[in-house]
Amino acid sequence: MHEFHQLSATSLQGKPINFSDFEGKVVLIVNTASECGFTKQYESLQALHTKYAQSGLVIIGFPCNQFGKQEPGDARQIQQGCLINFGVSFLMAAKVDVNGEHAHPVFRYLKSALPGFLTRKIKWNFTKFLIAGDGTPIKRYAPFTKPEKLETTIQKALNKLSA
Numbered sequence: 001m002h003e004f005h006q007l008s009a010t011s012l013q014g015k016p017i018n019f020s021d022f023e024g025k026v027v028l029i030v031n032t033a034s035e036c037g038f039t040k041q042y043e044s045l046q047a048l049h050t051k052y053a054q055s056g057l058v059i060i061g062f063p064c065n066q067f068g069k070q071e072p073g074d075a076r077q078i079q080q081g082c083l084i085n086f087g088v089s090f091l092m093a094a095k096v097d098v099n100g101e102h103a104h105p106v107f108r109y110l111k112s113a114l115p116g117f118l119t120r121k122i123k124w125n126f127t128k129f130l131i132a133g134d135g136t137p138i139k140r141y142a143p144f145t146k147p148e149k150l151e152t153t154i155q156k157a158l159n160k161l162s163a
Contacts (some may be wrong), residue, residue, distance in 0.1 A: 001020065001023070001024075001135075002134060002135025002136065003109065003135065004019060004027075004109065004131055004137065005020045005023050005103055005135045005137075006019065006020070006066075006136035007019040007108055007109060009060070009062070009093045009094070009104065010093060010094040010121075011091065011092065011093055012063070012078060012092040012093060013061070013075070013078050013079075014075070014094070016092065016157055017060070017093060019106075022058050022131075022133070023133070023134075024056070024133050024161060025056045025057070025058050025060070025131060025133055025161070026047075026052075026056055026057050026130070026131065026133055026154060026157040026161065027057075027058045027059075027060065027130070027131040028048070028057065028058070028059045028060070028128060028129070028130050028131075028132070028150070028154070029059075029060050029062065029110065029128070029129045029148075030045065030059070030060070030061050030062065030108065030109070030126060030127070030128045030129075031061075031062050031063075031096075031125055031126065031127055032061040032062060032064065032071070032092075032120060032125060032126060033063065033064060033067065033068075033070035033071040033097045033111075033126070034062050034063070034070070034071055034073065034078060034081045034156065035070040035071065035072070035074070036071075036124075036125040036126065037066070038068070038088075038124075038125055038126040038143050039053075039070075039125075041126050041147055042088055042145070043086055043087075044089065044147035044148050045061070045088075045147045046086060046087055046088055046089065046090065047147075047148070048070045048147055048150070048151065048154065049089065049090040049113045052087065052154060052155075052158060053079050053090070054149075054159055054163050055130065055146040055158045055161075056133065057117055057147065058090075059090040059091065060090070060092070060093055060108070061088070061090065061091070061092070061093065061163050062074055062092075062093045062095075062096050062098070062106070062140045063078050063092065063094075063095040063096070064095065064096055064097065064125065065095060065097050066097055066098060066099060066100070067124050067125050070094060070123045070125060071125075072107055075095070077096060078092070078095065079092065081158045084089060090104065093153040096114055097128075098111075098123050098155065107147065108141070108144050110137060113137040114129060114137045114139065114140035115120060123142075123143070124143040125143060126143040127140065127141065127143055127159065128140070128141040128145065128150065129149070130150060130153060130154065130157065132157050132160065133157065133161045135154035138157060139153060139154065
């Protein structure tokens, strides 16, 4: 089993998320925030989820309050905001740190596998990581990269699943 598939997290509802469940699926992980200039990306992420979930795409949002304190709410507030404002139905994890000594293991792994430009640290909300069906990290995307720009790479990764 690939190292990625040995990871786990907790959902916004407090339930376990076992990454072993995502073997054979393409996974997009995003650190999110509800009061960020990039928050409208939730709409594009939801559109990708709607279009590709049946083909094997899993999107997991990880709320984070480390950048400008732009995710101040508790789990209930985050869930309501995502649903009411953006119609989010993809998987949302519990709020985490993505940098520092308390960084969630998922982000420690992803930053090691896909270091950013000049530093491994995540620089802002809505940094995205795409993982292949076999658990191999494919690419890291900057916050300003709109989710729809990932569509071609997502399609190629999904096509490999059915090949």
